[in-house]
Amino acid sequence: MSVNTLAEPSHDTAAGVRVNDFAIRVATVNGTGSQSANQVLLRTLFQMGVTVTGKNLFPSNIAGLPTWFTIRLNPRGYFGSKREYDVLVAFNPETAAEDLDNLAPGGTAVVDVKLKLGGRRADVTIHEVPFGELAAACCPDVKLRKLVANMVYVGVLAHQLGLEAEEVERAIGRQFAAKSKAVELNVAAVRAGREWAASHLPPEGRFRAARVPGRSEKILIEGNAAAAYGAIFGGASVVAWYPITPSSSFAEALIEHAPGLRTDPATGKATYAIVQAEDELAALGMVLGAGWAGARALTATSGPGISLMAEFAGLGYFTEIPAVVIDVQRVGPSTGMPTRTSQGDVLSLAYLSHGDTQHPLLFPAGPREYFADVVAALDAAAVLQTPVFVAADLDLGMNFWMDDPFDYPPGPIAHGKVLSAEDLGKLGGFSRYLDIDGDGIGYRTVPGTPHPKAAYFLRGSGHTEQATYSERGDDYEKLMARLKRKVESNLHLLPAPIVESVPGAEVGVIAYGTSHWATVEARDRLAAAGTPSSYLRVRSWPFAPAVREFVAAHERVYVVEQNRDGQLAQLLQIHAPDLASRVRSVAHCDGLPLTVEAVEEGIAQREGSA
Amino acid sequence: MASTPEAGPKVNRIGLPIAEYKGGKSTLCGGCGHDVITNALVRACYEVGLEPERVAKFSGIGCSSKTPAYFLNRAHGFNGVHGRMPSVVTGAALANKGLVCVGVSGDGDTASIGMGQFIHLVRRNVPVVYVVENNGVYGLTKGQFSATADVGSRLKTGVLNDLPAVDLCGLGIELGCSFVARSFAGDVKQLTEILKAALAHRGTAFVDVISPCVTFNNHPGSTKSYDYAKDHEAPVHSIEFIPFFEHPMIEQVPGEVIEVEMYDGSKVRFRPVEAEYDPRDRHGAWHHLSEANAKGEILTGILFLDPAKPDFDSLVNLADTPLAQLADAQLRPPREALDAINASLR
Numbered sequence: 001m002s003v004n005t006l007a008e009p010s011h012d013t014a015a016g017v018r019v020n021d022f023a024i025r026v027a028t029v030n031g032t033g034s035q036s037a038n039q040v041l042l043r044t045l046f047q048m049g050v051t052v053t054g055k056n057l058f059p060s061n062i063a064g065l066p067t068w069f070t071i072r073l074n075p076r077g078y079f080g081s082k083r084e085y086d087v088l089v090a091f092n093p094e095t096a097a098e099d100l101d102n103l104a105p106g107g108t109a110v111v112d113v114k115l116k117l118g119g120r121r122a123d124v125t126i127h128e129v130p131f132g133e134l135a136a137a138c139c140p141d142v143k144l145r146k147l148v149a150n151m152v153y154v155g156v157l158a159h160q161l162g163l164e165a166e167e168v169e170r171a172i173g174r175q176f177a178a179k180s181k182a183v184e185l186n187v188a189a190v191r192a193g194r195e196w197a198a199s200h201l202p203p204e205g206r207f208r209a210a211r212v213p214g215r216s217e218k219i220l221i222e223g224n225a226a227a228a229y230g231a232i233f234g235g236a237s238v239v240a241w242y243p244i245t246p247s248s249s250f251a252e253a254l255i256e257h258a259p260g261l262r263t264d265p266a267t268g269k270a271t272y273a274i275v276q277a278e279d280e281l282a283a284l285g286m287v288l289g290a291g292w293a294g295a296r297a298l299t300a301t302s303g304p305g306i307s308l309m310a311e312f313a314g315l316g317y318f319t320e321i322p323a324v325v326i327d328v329q330r331v332g333p334s335t336g337m338p339t340r341t342s343q344g345d346v347l348s349l350a351y352l353s354h355g356d357t358q359h360p361l362l363f364p365a366g367p368r369e370y371f372a373d374v375v376a377a378l379d380a381a382a383v384l385q386t387p388v389f390v391a392a393d394l395d396l397g398m399n400f401w402m403d404d405p406f407d408y409p410p411g412p413i414a415h416g417k418v419l420s421a422e423d424l425g426k427l428g429g430f431s432r433y434l435d436i437d438g439d440g441i442g443y444r445t446v447p448g449t450p451h452p453k454a455a456y457f458l459r460g461s462g463h464t465e466q467a468t469y470s471e472r473g474d475d476y477e478k479l480m481a482r483l484k485r486k487v488e489s490n491l492h493l494l495p496a497p498i499v500e501s502v503p504g505a506e507v508g509v510i511a512y513g514t515s516h517w518a519t520v521e522a523r524d525r526l527a528a529a530g531t532p533s534s535y536l537r538v539r540s541w542p543f544a545p546a547v548r549e550f551v552a553a554h555e556r557v558y559v560v561e562q563n564r565d566g567q568l569a570q571l572l573q574i575h576a577p578d579l580a581s582r583v584r585s586v587a588h589c590d591g592l593p594l595t596v597e598a599v600e601e602g603i604a605q606r607e608g609s610a
Numbered sequence: 611m612a613s614t615p616e617a618g619p620k621v622n623r624i625g626l627p628i629a630e631y632k633g634g635k636s637t638l639c640g641g642c643g644h645d646v647i648t649n650a651l652v653r654a655c656y657e658v659g660l661e662p663e664r665v666a667k668f669s670g671i672g673c674s675s676k677t678p679a680y681f682l683n684r685a686h687g688f689n690g691v692h693g694r695m696p697s698v699v700t701g702a703a704l705a706n707k708g709l710v711c712v713g714v715s716g717d718g719d720t721a722s723i724g725m726g727q728f729i730h731l732v733r734r735n736v737p738v739v740y741v742v743e744n745n746g747v748y749g750l751t752k753g754q755f756s757a758t759a760d761v762g763s764r765l766k767t768g769v770l771n772d773l774p775a776v777d778l779c780g781l782g783i784e785l786g787c788s789f790v791a792r793s794f795a796g797d798v799k800q801l802t803e804i805l806k807a808a809l810a811h812r813g814t815a816f817v818d819v820i821s822p823c824v825t826f827n828n829h830p831g832s833t834k835s836y837d838y839a840k841d842h843e844a845p846v847h848s849i850e851f852i853p854f855f856e857h858p859m860i861e862q863v864p865g866e867v868i869e870v871e872m873y874d875g876s877k878v879r880f881r882p883v884e885a886e887y888d889p890r891d892r893h894g895a896w897h898h899l900s901e902a903n904a905k906g907e908i909l910t911g912i913l914f915l916d917p918a919k920p921d922f923d924s925l926v927n928l929a930d931t932p933l934a935q936l937a938d939a940q941l942r943p944p945r946e947a948l949d950a951i952n953a954s955l956r
Contacts, residue, residue, distance in 0.1 A: 219955035229951060235941030237933040238704050240697075261943045269929040271940045273704040277697065278730040285690070285697025285727070286704070292688055293666065294934025295705035296941065311691050405952035408945045413938045446934055447666040447686035448706050452630075454663060457679055457687040469679070 018086070020050050022207045024071040024157070025085035027092045027099045028150070031063025034091065036175050037150035038069040039400070040186075043171035044163050045073060046220045046402055049212035053079050053517075054400050055593050060245065060338040066095045073209060079366075079401075080518035081593040087161070087207055089153045090115065091131075100126070108207060110156050127201050129156055129193075138192040139185060148189040155193020160204040164211065165194070219367075219405050223396040224300075226367035227326060228253035229406065230374030231298055232261050235413045236324070238290035238297040240275045240283040242305060245338045246394040247328040250300040251276075280305035284312040284325065291322040292458060294418070294446035296378050300326035302394075303336065303345050306352065313387055314353025315460045317483065320433070320442070322381035322416065326374065326390040328397040331591045340591025341394035343513055346567040349389045350541060356480060358487055360388045360494055361541040363512040368403040369539075370396060373495065379414035380493040384486060385444060393562070395514045395593045417443045421451040429453040432467040433479065440486030487542060494540035497547055507533040507607065508554030510547075512568060515560045515594050522560075522599035531607055533558075538568065543575050551579045558603050562589045623659030623855055631656045633681040638673060643795030643821030643836075644743045648680045650798055651712070651741075654805035655682060658853050658876075666702055666709045670695040670724060673750050674716035674743035674821075682712075693724025696731035699738045700922070706932040707923045710809065711738040717758040718748045721776040725757075728778075732785045734922040735813040739805070742778055742816075743795075745823035746834035753826030764831035777903060779913055782816045783896050788919040789815035790895070791912045794839045795822065804912055806851040812873035813921040820908060839908055846887045846898065846911040847880040872917050880912070889915045 024041070028034035035056070042054040053072045059065035070085060072078075088109040090096040096115050103109055105123045113128040120126070135149040151172075158168050169187050176182040227250050231239065241251040255274055262271045277283040283299040290297035301309065306327050316323050329345045331337035351357050362377055364370035373390050381388040417437075419430055424445070430453070433442045442465075445454045456467040463479070464470045507526075511519040516537055523533050536550040551557050551572065559569035566585025573580035586602035588594060619627035631652045636645050655665065662684035669675035671692035678687045690698050695713050703711050720728045720742050731740070746759040755763075758778065759771045782790040789811045793801040801819060808815035820839045822828045828835040833842075847868075854875035863869050868880040868888060880889055888894055895914040902909040929936065 216956060219952055221955050229948075233942055233948060235938070237936065237941060238701055240701065261947055262940075264929045264940065267930055268927075270927050271929045271933065271936055273926045273928060273933065275700070275704070275926070278726055281694060282697035282700075282727055282730065285694045286701035288690070289668075289688065289698035289701025289703075290705040290933075291701070292698075293702035293705035293709065294932075295701070297701060297705070312694065315691050405955075406948055408948050409942065413942060445686070446706070447702065448664060448709050448932070448934070450661070450663050452663070452684050455684050455686045457667075457689065459679075459687075459689040460691060461689070 016206060017208055018206055019208045019210050020073045020075045020212065022073055022086040023082055023084065024087040024089070025099065026069045026089040026153070027095050028067055028069070029092050029094070030058055030061060030065050030067040032150065033147035034067065034069070034150045037154050038071070040151070040154055040168065040171045040175050041157065042071055042400060043174060043220065044158070044167045045071065045209055046218070047167040047171060048164055048209060049214070050209055051075065051077050051212070052402060053081070055081060055395070056399060057592060058339050066092050078517070078521045078596075080521045080596045083595050083597050087157070089157065090117070091150070091153060106206065108160070108204060110153060127156070129153070129196070134192045134196055135189065138188045144185065148185060151186045151189035152193035155190035156197045158190060159194040159197035160201065161207055161209045163209055217405060218402050220400055220402050221367050222249060222398065222400050223367050223370050223392065224250040224328065224398065225253040226371045226406070227300070227374050227390070227392065227397070228257055230371035232258055233371070233409055234375035234378040235296050236298045236378060237272050238287065238295040239272065240277045240286035240297070240299050242277050242280045242283050242301065244280070244302045244305050246330055246398045247300040247302045247305075247326065249398060250326060250328065280308040281312065284309040284323070287323045287325075288312055288316050288321045291381070292446070296382065297322070298324040298326070298378065300328065302328050302330050303332040306345055306348055310353050313359065314355055314357055316387040317353065317357045317359065318355070319458050319460055320385040320444070321387070322385055323387040324374070324377045324381050324390065325387060326392060329391065329393040331589065337591045339394070341514070341593055342563060342589050342591065343391070343393055343515065343561050344563040344567070344589065346391060346561070346563065347570065349391055350571060358484060358542065360384065360386070360487060362388070362390045362495060363539055364390065364392055364396060365513055365516040365537070366396070366403045367401045368406055371406045375409045376495060382416040383414050383441070383493055384490055385416060385441060386487065391513065393514055417441060419443050419445050419449070419454070421449050421454065424449070424451040424453050431465050432456040433463065434465040435482055440482050440489055491542060491544050494544075497539055497544055498537045499546060499550060500535040502532050502534045505532045505534045506555040507531060507603075508536065508550055508557040509533045509560060509603070510536050510538060510550070510557060510568070510572070511560040512538040515562055518594040518596045518599045519560045521596040522603065525596070525600050526603060529604070531604070541571060543572065547572070548576045548579070551576055551582055555582065556584060556607070557582050558584050558586045558606065560586045560594075560599050560602070562594050563587050564589055622656050624661060626656070626662070628652065628656045630684060631662060631682055633683045634679045636680045637676065639825050641824040642673070643745060643819070643823070644674055644677050645680070646795040646798060647741065647743055647801065647819055647821055648677050650801045650805055652681045654802050654809060657802070658806050658809055659855070660710060660809065664708065664710050666711050668695045668699045668702070668711060668713040668738070670715050670719035672716040672719050672748065674714055675719060677714050677743070693719050693722070694727055695719070696724065696727035696736070700731060700734065700736045703736050703738060703923065704926070704928065705934045707928055708932050713738050713740045715740065715742050717742060717744045717746060717756040721757040721778055725776075729781070729785060732782055732787045732814050732816065734925070735788055735919055737812050737814070737921045737923060739808040739815045739817065742818045743821040744778070744818050744834070745821050745827050746832065747823050747827040749823045749826055760833040763833040766826060766829050777899070778816070778818045780896070780899050780903070783892060783899065783914050786919075787816050787914070788813040788916045789912070790914040791816065792818045792820070792908070792910045794820045794843050794908065794910055796836055796840055797843065797910065800845060800849060800910060803849040803851045806853070807849065807872065807876070807878045807912060810851075810853070810872035810874045810876040811917060813919055842906060842908045844902055844907040844909050845883055846909055846913065847882045847889070849912060850879040852877040852879065870915055870917060878912065878915070889913060892916070
């Protein structure tokens with residue numbers, strides 16, 4: 001995932017036809033069924049083997065507000081977002097004029113004839129389509145017409161861009177699985193749009209989608225669904241959650257998929273429990289109770305939930321309980337913009353709670369890695385006996401991504417140092433917080449272990465190595481030093497950074513999570529313009545030694561991230577204070593997926609003034 | 611272990627002396643009601659012959675929440691954060707359905723900061739014996755009123771409480787709690803029987819115990835003092851707990867006695883003080899409680915009991931093996947399952 005392995009030859013022709021290399025924006029009103037139509041478009045292109053990304057920009061609202069869906073086709077395997085779009089479907093009367101104004105020169109627009117926008121711009125092609133009439137003709141049910149009209153634009157685009165009819169219909173079949181009447185209706189609407197376009201519109205001269213052979217291994221999945229599979233294959237057994245955008249789809253996917261994968265065939269009973277908690281405090285409380293009692297426990301939330309979990313996070317750290325928290329970050333502070341993406345929780349997560357803490361963070365960039373990171377987090381939490389956070393974001397969590405297939409977890413499930421009654425029989429007893437092995441990690445027992453010496457009393461107050469109450473300063477200092485050592489001397493348990501060294505490059509670029517995708521392309525553009533750079537993608541915190549080495553090896557290091565204050569850059573400056581002046585922040589956060597242009601300009605401007 | 615069995619201490623059903631149910635030395639004030647409750651818990655666990663290792667103890671923050679360190683040293687304990695014990699118990703009970711969970715909280719921990727979690731624990735019928743050591747004040751922060759203090763009650767400093775009290779038993783009944791009891795630290799015999807019955811219940815067994823704070827709330831003018839509670843306690847019945855392993859002498863239950871069979875086969879016999887009090891009648895319990903509260907009486911006993919209500923473990927259809935003890939093969943689906951998922955996403 002660090003480098004793009006999908007490169008394919010550009011299909012640009014002398015005639016200026018852009019094959020598989022343009023962006024489509026569909027502007028609609030939310031709650032009108034446009035989401036299904038957009039998914040069908042995305043899935044059709046995916047099925048044709050085209051490298052494609054789909055970004056849903058939606059409001060915090062159920063129905064009636066503007067929503068945009070952007071699909072980018074790219075022949076070189078880039079997944080980052082671009083500012084411009086080349087093909088527009090303007091379906092929302094409220095925003096249609098502005099959407100049309102922002103279309104790239106030379107672009108193609110499909111607009112409802114009723115909007116009377118045909119003459120608005122001379123430098124783009126505007127197709128006016130009688131969507132109402134076409135929907136009425138193929139859908140006798142008045143109530144369904146609004147929904148069906150969306151599929152008509154799919155039909156128009158399918159014809160104009162050259163989407164394979166068979167793949168469109170297959171995509172509809174998947175979208176409306178098992179609802180044969182809906183499939184029939186939508187297929188008819190697509191055909192109506194296609195046929196109308198064939199007989200009324202001139203052939204599209206600039207933008208074509210074409211099948212790319214040899215892509216059958218790729219998968220297409222929403223990030224949070226990938227994480228849910230990660231929880232299932234990571235052996236999570238207790239999951240507590242509280243509904244919050246953009247993390248709810250994680251729990252919903254889990255509720256959908258766990259019964260088929262984690263039901264005991266002999267009894268029909270569940271080998272897991274999923275609890276919708278009363279709030280995020282309770283969700284993490286349940287996770288800690290379960291983790292302490294020997295389950296593999298996990299919760300998923302977003303920023304406001306993280307704020308509420310702070311006290312319990314400190315308890316988990318201080319008393320050493322395995323727990324996993326997935327934070328699907330959205331724009332904060334406060335309610336912020338609940339349906340917009342951000343990497344603004346990084347500093348909060350790193351040191352969540354009052355007092356000194358240090359929580360391992362994992363930064364997945366795509367669904368395959370999100371899956372693997374949830375598995376890795378469950379294992380790391382069990383081994384380190386501490387809360388571990390998976391710092392995802394809305395862009396990853398709620399969009400559909402094309403990726404390589406999931407890897408089966410490479411090793412056995414890690415349970416960490418847990419003493420059984422048999423072990424205790426041999427040892428004669430144990431000290432819960434004693435660092436016998438020199439790795440900072442003590443041995444634990446779980447309640448219910450049938451041995452008279454198994455028990456210990458877990459307390460959030462000061463405690464000794466024997467888990468007894470203590471207010472002694474030396475006990476406290478020793479404990480806090482060990483907790484720090486425990487995490488920092490076991491960084492091998494966390495995903496390692498991925499480094500791409502470019503010999504001679506003075507510039508180093510660091511990114512993490514979804515900031516990776518725009519950064520990859522921005523680096524290529526910068527290199528083409530004369531600024532080559534090395535690259536390091538951070539996949540976890542605390543930083544591995546390679547991160548410091550990377551900073552030390554470059555004159556100027558740009559940290560690309562989606563927040564205001566350059567939060568990971570700050571962590572890096574704390575980590576390597578002697579190198580702090582080399583670290584420069586390219587932080588950008590407007591709530592939309594990071595664009596290639598934002599990264600390119602951010603670095604280029606600072607390089608210009610360097 | 612004693613080398614001469616005949617000279618050894620008295621032991622219970624599973625061969626353990628009561629000393630094996632004890633905990634660390636209490637650091638609470640001499641005469642604290644909480645210590646009485648601790649001793650009653652020790653005795654109840656001993657008398658029903660519970661394996662100490664099967665018990666998991668929970669608490670929040672406050673004087674009451676210190677007490678799990680003072681009983682059952684052989685049981686794991688979890689002293690977490692203020693007011694959040696219910697969620698921790700919920701997670702632990704799901705992780706290991708074989709545990710006998712015992713939670714100790716206070717009136718501040720439950721009726722103020724932890725009210726939300728308490729309500730949802732009750733709604734779920736999480737299997738736990740949930741004891742509130744109710745003294746009407748925050749002891750550990752030196753004597754501020756809690757939400758269970760009665761209107762008109764006064765602090766030692768003369769400060770008058772003018773806010774209505776939260777009646778946790780009334781709330782429990784309202785929420786459909788499957789076991790609601792109130793007792794008094796000055797009535798150890800009743801308390802011990804109630805705790806034994808609570809340990810035999812599968813679901814949330816809520817036990818509110820008036821537990822006077824000798825330092826901050828045991829003066830004239832307090833409605834949570836030993837003297838006030840003695841004067842105003844109104845037991846609704848006398849309780850006899852018959853554990854499943856004991857056969858009662860008289861099989862014929864007298865007409866006025868109500869017998870309820872518990873989850874584990876134990877029986878609880880109620881001999882009503884008021885002829886019509888039936889602890890299986892939720893509306894009746896609510897009615898009696900409201901009337902007693904209006905009269906300033908402290909109604910005690912097992913006010914309501916429904917042993918048949920499904921507990922949370924059953925509601926979520928938990929596997930027979932505790933989740934914490936599942937083999938890896940049950941926790942991780944096979945490789946072919948992932949291959950099929952990958953194929954379905956192409």
